[in-house]
Amino acid sequence: MQKKNVTQILGFFFLRFCMFFVAFILIVIFYDIFTKGIGKISWEFLTQAPRKGMTEGGIFPAIVGTFWVTLITAVFAVPLGMGCAIYLNEYAGDSKLTRLIRMSIRNLSGVPSIVYGLFGVALFVEMMHLGTGILSAGMTLGLMTLPWTITASEEALKSVPKSYREGALALGATKWESIWTNVLPYAIPGMLTGTILGLARAAGETAPILFTGAAFFLPILPRSIKDQFMALPYHLYIMSTQHHAIEKVRPIAYGTALVLIVLVFMMNFSAILIRYKLRKQQRE
Amino acid sequence: MKINKEKIIAGLFFVNGMIVVISLAGIFILLLTNSLPAFKDIKLTEFLFTAEWNPTSYVKEKYGILSMVMSTFMVTLGALLIAIPLGIGTAAYLSDVASHRVRETAKPIVEILAGIPSVVIGFLGIVMVGPLIARAAGLSNGLNAINGSILLAVMALPTIVSLTEDALGSVPKSYTEASLALGGNPWQTLIRVKIPAASSGILAACMLGMGRAIGETMTVLMATGNAPAFPHKFTDSVRTLTASIAIELGEVPYFTTHYHALFAIGLVLFIITFIINLIADIVLHRYEQKVRM
Secondary structure: OOOHHHHHHHHHHHHHHHHHHHHHHHHHHHHHHHHHEEEEHHHHHHHHEEEEOOOOEHHHHHHHHHHHHHHHHHHHHHHHHHHHHHHHHHHHOOHHHHHHHHHHHHHHHOOOOHHHHHHHHHHHOOOOOOOOOOOHHHHHHHHHHHHHEEEEEEEEEEEHHHHHHHHHHOOOOHHHHHHHHHHHHHHHHHHHHHHHHHHHHHOOOOOHHHOEEOOOOOOOOOOOOOOOOOOOOHHHHHHHHHHHOOOHHHHOOOOOOHHHHHHHHHHHHHHHHHHHHHHHHOOO | HHHHHHHHHHOOOOOHHHHHHHHHHHHHHHHHHHHHHHHHHHOEEEEEEOOOOOOOOOOOOOEEHHHHHHHHHHHHHHHOOOOOOOHHHHHHHHHHHOHHHHHHHHHHHHHHHHHHHHHHHHHHHHHHHHHHHHHHHHHOOOOOOEEEEEEEEEEEEEEHHHHHHHHHHHOHHHHHHHHHHHHOOOHHHHHHHHHHOOOHHHHHHHHHHHHHHHOOHHHHHHOOOOOOOOOOOOOOEEEEEHHHHHOOOOOOOOOOOOHHHHHHHHHHHHHHHHHHHHHHHHHHHHHHHHHHH
């Protein structure tokens, strides 16, 4: 009996160690980026373009580029993702076709991001003649975000009680009317939250935009959605591997990493805030 | 009139639902049609089973992906060796050891880790993990397969932890209670009852983690050195399938053999991850049925 307790203590100690180690990894990542990146952050860094062969100046064009490409991603992924979730949760029965759709969603989320990049080149840049630019890159990211948006939206729809739908149907509403008036208002906060979380991941992605529109350096801001753009994750990649004076621009790379992380977590945080606020409103 | 409108709306949603199927099929078809022209000049056996990749040689272009396959295999293996024990341990802690309050604060750690962009992890591979490895192993630089493995482990961890935790959580309570009633302590219950009962779910979690590691691009591109030679040990610099596409697609002229060969690498990646996902899917599906019974 005594021996078994010792194994249990050792075993649980190991499990605790695993959890602490994972937490430790996260702390080290944040500590390093924050302590070394914070010194670079200034008003100039955030609002000016890179200067002198990208060894000085700021990252403003990259921030603008990431904003535009994420917007296009949203325009493309949000309606399609929500629509697909509504179909799966409200209309589709348990048929072979439904299972095929679900299997496709799971497989799409497992497709490597660089393969999405290849797909973007083949479809948007080449076949549809859109060229490399914000539109091609945004649509590539949109397609990549789709499975996450669908899964999160369906989760939100599932959490709306069945009685809400039945109530509307019993009063003579059609199926769409019951969805529109009795399901969507309650599901929207959750759908929005999940969608923003997906977009935050898209904003930090690099591989899909490598060949669909991201540019090394641009002297002017993009003026249309077919223009090429600078993006934060791509800028970080350039600054840490491709620049001619890597050691010299290390502080800029740290600053870019910090801005990127803060941006992604601000999006995550706002998503959670939206859910919280809207839920509170509904309860009142 | 009303019924017609309803039918149209339902039809639109159906079309919307089919878009994901069409997208997946579209990815496969476009990869295939863009790969095939490469095999006018390259023999399929040469492509798959030779190790030399030199598409820009003046003498004779070589298109063999074996060193890249080996590189991908090595970093994935290394990543799983780290991430599987750590991930399962963390998941078991969250589901069986942590109190409710600790769990609520600890769970976001895993979620935040999943939210860090891969390019940031790759950057830390260069500035933090690389120098550490170089110093510990006495190498000139730390951009090698070990570095890639460590970073990929971080990338695969969230997937493994959250899915393993789900699997452990869906083991019926009666199993645990029976074990405890028979005099087993919580550790024995976890090791001999819950983990075996959740084994297919855990297996699926590890497979999906493996899929992520194989498909990851930025971290390995930045932190493994990208030497195109055949790797022999973990301190060698490696160049994975994903990194090769990322390095070369930007410089290659469109519609050349080289361009099509890069799509062929993409097709290989697509097929590998598709099979892994499919197996994970089947394993998980069986598991769900078993739990329901």
